Amino acid sequence: MRIAPAQLVRFLGARLLSSAVVLLGVLIVVFALVHLVPGDPVRLALGTRYTPEAYDALRAASGLDRSLPEQFFSYIAHAVTGDLGVSFRNGQPVTTTLLQRLPATISLALVGLIIALLISVPAGVYSALREGRVSDVIVRLTSQFGVSVPDFWLGLLLISLFSVTLGLLPASGYVAFADDPAGWLRQVTLPGLTVGLVAGAIMTRYIRAAVIDVASAGYIRTAVSKGLPRRVVVSRHIVRGALVPVLTIAGIQLATILGGVIVVEVVFAWPGLGRLVYDAVAARDYPLIQGAVLLVAVMFIVVNLIVDVLYAVVDPRIRAA
Amino acid sequence: MKQRITLGIAGALAAALALAGCSAGQSVDIGGSGNSSGQTLVAAIGGEPDQLDPQKTSSYFAFEVLENVYDTLVQPDASLEMQPALAESWTTSDDQLTWTFTLRDGVKFQDGSDFTSEDVVYSYRRIIDEELSNAWKFATVSDVSAPDDKTVVITVSQPTPNLLSNLGGFKGMAVVEKSNVESGDITTKPVGTGPFSVSDYVAGDHITLTANPDYWGGAPKLGGVEYRFISEPATALASLKAGDIDWTDVVPTQQVSQLAGDSSVTLGQTPSSDYWYLALNEAKSPWNDVRVRQAIAYAIDRDAIIQAVSYGTAEPNQLAIPQQSFWYTAYDGYSTDLDKAKQLMAEAGFTGGTLDLLATSDYPETVTAAQIIAANLEPLGIQVSIRQPDFSTWLDEQNSGNFDMLMMGWLGNIDPDDFYYAQHHTGGASNAQKFSDAEVDKLLDAGRVETDKDARKDLYAQAATIIADKASYIYLYNPSVLQVWSPKVQGYEARADRAIRFKDASLSE
Numbered sequence: 091m092r093i094a095p096a097q098l099v100r101f102l103g104a105r106l107l108s109s110a111v112v113l114l115g116v117l118i119v120v121f122a123l124v125h126l127v128p129g130d131p132v133r134l135a136l137g138t139r140y141t142p143e144a145y146d147a148l149r150a151a152s153g154l155d156r157s158l159p160e161q162f163f164s165y166i167a168h169a170v171t172g173d174l175g176v177s178f179r180n181g182q183p184v185t186t187t188l189l190q191r192l193p194a195t196i197s198l199a200l201v202g203l204i205i206a207l208l209i210s211v212p213a214g215v216y217s218a219l220r221e222g223r224v225s226d227v228i229v230r231l232t233s234q235f236g237v238s239v240p241d242f243w244l245g246l247l248l249i250s251l252f253s254v255t256l257g258l259l260p261a262s263g264y265v266a267f268a269d270d271p272a273g274w275l276r277q278v279t280l281p282g283l284t285v286g287l288v289a290g291a292i293m294t295r296y297i298r299a300a301v302i303d304v305a306s307a308g309y310i311r312t313a314v315s316k317g318l319p320r321r322v323v324v325s326r327h328i329v330r331g332a333l334v335p336v337l338t339i340a341g342i343q344l345a346t347i348l349g350g351v352i353v354v355e356v357v358f359a360w361p362g363l364g365r366l367v368y369d370a371v372a373a374r375d376y377p378l379i380q381g382a383v384l385l386v387a388v389m390f391i392v393v394n395l396i397v398d399v400l401y402a403v404v405d406p407r408i409r410a411a
Numbered sequence: 412m413k414q415r416i417t418l419g420i421a422g423a424l425a426a427a428l429a430l431a432g433c434s435a436g437q438s439v440d441i442g443g444s445g446n447s448s449g450q451t452l453v454a455a456i457g458g459e460p461d462q463l464d465p466q467k468t469s470s471y472f473a474f475e476v477l478e479n480v481y482d483t484l485v486q487p488d489a490s491l492e493m494q495p496a497l498a499e500s501w502t503t504s505d506d507q508l509t510w511t512f513t514l515r516d517g518v519k520f521q522d523g524s525d526f527t528s529e530d531v532v533y534s535y536r537r538i539i540d541e542e543l544s545n546a547w548k549f550a551t552v553s554d555v556s557a558p559d560d561k562t563v564v565i566t567v568s569q570p571t572p573n574l575l576s577n578l579g580g581f582k583g584m585a586v587v588e589k590s591n592v593e594s595g596d597i598t599t600k601p602v603g604t605g606p607f608s609v610s611d612y613v614a615g616d617h618i619t620l621t622a623n624p625d626y627w628g629g630a631p632k633l634g635g636v637e638y639r640f641i642s643e644p645a646t647a648l649a650s651l652k653a654g655d656i657d658w659t660d661v662v663p664t665q666q667v668s669q670l671a672g673d674s675s676v677t678l679g680q681t682p683s684s685d686y687w688y689l690a691l692n693e694a695k696s697p698w699n700d701v702r703v704r705q706a707i708a709y710a711i712d713r714d715a716i717i718q719a720v721s722y723g724t725a726e727p728n729q730l731a732i733p734q735q736s737f738w739y740t741a742y743d744g745y746s747t748d749l750d751k752a753k754q755l756m757a758e759a760g761f762t763g764g765t766l767d768l769l770a771t772s773d774y775p776e777t778v779t780a781a782q783i784i785a786a787n788l789e790p791l792g793i794q795v796s797i798r799q800p801d802f803s804t805w806l807d808e809q810n811s812g813n814f815d816m817l818m819m820g821w822l823g824n825i826d827p828d829d830f831y832y833a834q835h836h837t838g839g840a841s842n843a844q845k846f847s848d849a850e851v852d853k854l855l856d857a858g859r860v861e862t863d864k865d866a867r868k869d870l871y872a873q874a875a876t877i878i879a880d881k882a883s884y885i886y887l888y889n890p891s892v893l894q895v896w897s898p899k900v901q902g903y904e905a906r907a908d909r910a911i912r913f914k915d916a917s918l919s920e
Contacts, residue, residue, distance in 0.1 A: 261655060369459065
């Protein structure tokens with residue numbers, strides 16, 4: 091960290107303030123959207139047959155009989171104190187439900203990102219340094235395949251190979267890391283691999299382009315003309331110069347996976363945020379939808395903040411800006 | 412930077428709101444005590460229950476679990492006849508207006524407290540007074556009382572021959588424990604009198620039941636049951652074959668014939684009492700003309716629909732009630748006959764046009780069937796435009812009468828009154844198609860109070876025949892209950908009412 095502490099504090103303060111404004115905006119938009127989307131949570135909860143009295147009773151109990159502005163202001167007033175209300179369906183506090191889903195979501199996101207980085211950094215750099223050669227074409231075709239393949243299909247393929255045919259890994263379910271680290275690893279491998287392969291393919295193309303971009307920059311030509319060995323130029327200059335775009339894409343991918351990879355979660359019966367949001371939307375569980383989107387927004391902001399701080403560390407030019 | 416954040420959020424929002432599916436939960440560890448000597452059976456169900464309060468949930472996923480946790484006063488046997496459960500016997504007065512139930516001795520809730528008649532009164536009063544979704548089942552009930560600890564008296568305002576089906580048809584009418592309700596724990600830590608108790612609930616992942624060694628019907632053979640939530644059939648099947656789970660009802664229909672010949676799994680298949688139907692909106696012209704409705708009934712190809720939605724596993728039926736029920740009425744008034752259909756249309760002076768068909772993406776079979784129906788109606792000059800909103804929107808559209816034709820199913824009915832009254836009586840609570848026929852009304856009203864079983868069966872046979880003749884509903888088929896389990900599972904059978912009972916199941920080595 092060669093950055094002045096005072097500068098950092100100022101930077102973080104400004105970011106926190108703008109984040110709060112963004113979150114308030116998100117709240118307003120989500121609140122408006124969930125109420126605009128057709129579909130009645132009360133009717134869904136009651137099933138197909140019920141009396142008008144039963145309908146009115148549940149509507150009142152859910153607070154849906156109040157005017158929209160009234161509902162909105164009471165929601166905001168509670169949200170600022172960290173109270174996101176209770177789920178329409180089971181009366182559990184939304185905050186509790188979201189926190190319970192976090193470990194599985196974070197497990198999958200981190201394992202997926204690590205696998206994606208392990209694939210994409212070497213493949214992207216290697217491919218860029220061999221631009222136009224056969225090996226470059228092979229990497230590009232492979233990553234193109236990885237980007238195009240439906241993760242649904244990829245997940246089922248991995249299940250039929252590793253669970254059914256080889257009997258090596260479980261096809262579904264989740265074990266908490268705290269309860270059983272080995273079991274956690276067995277469970278997270280296949281979904282993590284599915285997420286990682288797809289994200290890795292996207293990142294490979296991105297990293298390849300970034301490295302090619304940096305390699306043609308003026309300061310690299312200077313380094314080469316100074317007679318520095320190729321290995322030094324690549325490791326010290328090109329890779330470091332390409333770190334910023336790599337951070338950017340890694341941040342975007344991480345935030346995306348944290349927001350829930352619904353298809354992968356459905357295939358592997360993984361108890362992540364994606365399925366929670368999916369279920370909440372289907373049931374029109376307004377408090378839960380609002381809370382989950384808010385949490386996803388917070389995670390996006392946090393990941394972006396971390397990425398921005400890392401920028402300042404790896405690239406002196408950004409610090410001055 | 413900012414641009415990227417907002418784009419990301421907008422993307423997440425769009426994704427979240429462009430979706431639809433079913434549930435959320437919480438983690439509870441209750442450390443239940445029970446029979447730990449037996450093994451735990453792992454069952455995969457298609458989704459997570461919304462909550463575990465049997466009287467408030469309407470989710471089948473919840474009932475797959477609660478079936479084993481709770482009891483009702485009476486309960487259906489395999490042929491759906493009502494048998495004693497918490498009540499060991501009952502009598503009705505001569506005027507049919509007073510039902511007296513004698514309760515079983517020595518029954519306890521899973522927390523050790525005694526079960527008495529007060530619990531029954533409390534449970535029923537809760538459904539009636541709080542206007543819960545099953546309150547309509549008590550429509551004729553004027554009083555529920557407990558003259559002593561072992562007796563419950565139910566007074567009805569008119570003879571109610573289907574009272575037993577109403578009280579015991581499914582676990583939505585379960586006897587709950589007052590303290591469990593009042594503490595709010597019932598949504599996640601329900602306490603019942605059934606063969607298993609809920610011992611652990613990890614949100615989004617699993618619910619574990621532990622055997623209740625003191626169960627009045629004898630201790631279960633299993634030590635427990637673990638429910639996991641797997642919505643993807645291919646994953647469920649792979650998990651079964653890999654030995655991760657022992658039982659599932661998340662079955663890929665297209666593989667049923669293959670599974671039937673697969674010795675590594677046991678396939679349970681039985682026709683269900685569910686049925687799927689089409690209904691035309693009679694509040695709109697030309698669908699108010701019975702000849703136009705009949706024309707459509709003659710134009711559709713039932714066998715093609717069944718092949719497409721179920722790979723031939725469903726039973727074609729031109730009425731609601733399946734063949735194995737006591738209340739079954741034979742009817743084959745319709746066949747695929749385009750000439751007949753065209754003739755009826757000509758008589759009605761209807762030359763064709765567009766038809767708005769309301770299906771829903773939450774029940775994919777409605778979308779599949781809709782596509783076949785569209786092809787069936789084309790020769791009649793009817794252009795079908797299919798809508799497939801999610802179920803929540805579908806319900807809104809149905810209730811506001813915003814459709815020409817809709818397709819849906821009714822699940823889990825037992826008594827003929829449940830099959831016909833709300834759907835076809837003038838002004839019936841579920842009569843979205845606005846069918847109205849004086850003769851049908853008279854027969855359905857009579858069926859509600861006729862206590863002689865054979866006479867009652869005859870009334871419903873007449874009513875159902877008119878309903879089908881006049882195409883209030885165009886009935887399509889009874890789907891099959893499809894479940895697969897490991898050959899290690901013994902003593903388990905698939906049931907027509909889709910009740911999942913693990914009390915007598917066991918796992919062999």
